[in-house]
Amino acid sequence: MYTCYDSDQAGQEATKKAIDKLNEVGVPVKIIQIKGAKDPDEYIQKFGKSSFDRLLSDAAGHIEFAFSNIRQKYNIEYPEERLRFVREVCTLLSTLSSDLDRDVYIQKLADETGIHLDILRAQVNKNVKQTIRKIKKERTREDMQKNAGYSDHINPDRMKYPTAIKEESLLGLFMLRPEYLNQSNIKDRLKPDIFLCDFHKKVIGIMLDLTKENDHPDFTALSPYFTPEEMGKIIGYKVKREVLIDQGEKVVLELLDTLEEAAFKNTKMTDTSPQGMLEAIEEIKKQKVGNKE
Numbered sequence: 001m002y003t004c005y006d007s008d009q010a011g012q013e014a015t016k017k018a019i020d021k022l023n024e025v026g027v028p029v030k031i032i033q034i035k036g037a038k039d040p041d042e043y044i045q046k047f048g049k050s051s052f053d054r055l056l057s058d059a060a061g062h063i064e065f066a067f068s069n070i071r072q073k074y075n076i077e078y079p080e081e082r083l084r085f086v087r088e089v090c091t092l093l094s095t096l097s098s099d100l101d102r103d104v105y106i107q108k109l110a111d112e113t114g115i116h117l118d119i120l121r122a123q124v125n126k127n128v129k130q131t132i133r134k135i136k137k138e139r140t141r142e143d144m145q146k147n148a149g150y151s152d153h154i155n156p157d158r159m160k161y162p163t164a165i166k167e168e169s170l171l172g173l174f175m176l177r178p179e180y181l182n183q184s185n186i187k188d189r190l191k192p193d194i195f196l197c198d199f200h201k202k203v204i205g206i207m208l209d210l211t212k213e214n215d216h217p218d219f220t221a222l223s224p225y226f227t228p229e230e231m232g233k234i235i236g237y238k239v240k241r242e243v244l245i246d247q248g249e250k251v252v253l254e255l256l257d258t259l260e261e262a263a264f265k266n267t268k269m270t271d272t273s274p275q276g277m278l279e280a281i282e283e284i285k286k287q288k289v290g291n292k293e
Contacts, residue, residue: 030059030062031059031060032056033059033065076112086120090109090120090123090124090127093105094124106120157198161197163196163259163262167195171200173241173255174207174219175238176238176247180252181208182211186252186253189256189260192208203226
């Protein structure tokens with residue numbers, strides 16, 4: 001694959017992006033570099049097609065292209081600039097997956113700078129190890145965040161509210177036992193506002209609407225209201241509940257107690273004055289007593 005973008009700054013940026021994209025999918029790429037013209041059309045008009053054909057045959061690979069671009073930035077006659085040039089090229093070479101490619105360009109770098117091969121190899125290998133450590137660290141962090149729910153883009157509130165797991169459990173129960181939604185001791189207490197996660201508010205709201213339309217709803221009817229990915233998550237709540245032994249009414253009521261208490265705290269604890277907090281605590285106690293009765 002050949003790339004030939006305009007020679008201005010925007011064209012250079014476009015070339016770099018094209019190289020990155022093609023490398024990602026394993027497509028070898030060569031870069032045609034135009035001098036004395038803004039773009040291929042202007043070059044051919046000024047210098048002719050045969051001259052452009054020579055550029056095509058002289059096209060550089062992506063490593064050579066990057067190496068040359070770095071070289072142009074520095075005057076390596078000055079020790080400080082030579083050092084910066086070497087460091088940048090070593091960083092570039094550390095990103096190459098092929099040991100052979102790295103070694104060829106380490107030799108080229110040694111020839112241009114007069115620095116011993118062993119020193120350059122040691123620096124590139126050091127950079128490779130640093131890159132590997134960085135990638136491992138990033139992957140570990142991503143895995144930890146994924147396991148903890150940080151990357152849950154369907155329900156981004158999951159890490160915000162500790163009761164999110166209880167909400168999932170209750171929704172899973174209703175998926176398994178939709179008849180609970182018609183029991184007065186459950187239905188009368190079940191309001192979307194006791195769910196703190198917006199995604200779960202939507203799920204329970206639609207469940208309640210479907211129950212009004214049908215005393216024995218089939219919750220596959222949820223699918224028109226959610227994306228396939230969202231439906232997969234909702235079904236996942238059901239699967240998690242299926243492996244548990246106790247799916248009884250008592251579990252539902254205990255989960256409702258927990259969600260009501262959390263929702264009350266979430267709304268009432270915004271009053272952080274001593275009196276306001278005391279009133280909130282007393283109200284929670286009363287609510288617990290009332291639920292037991």
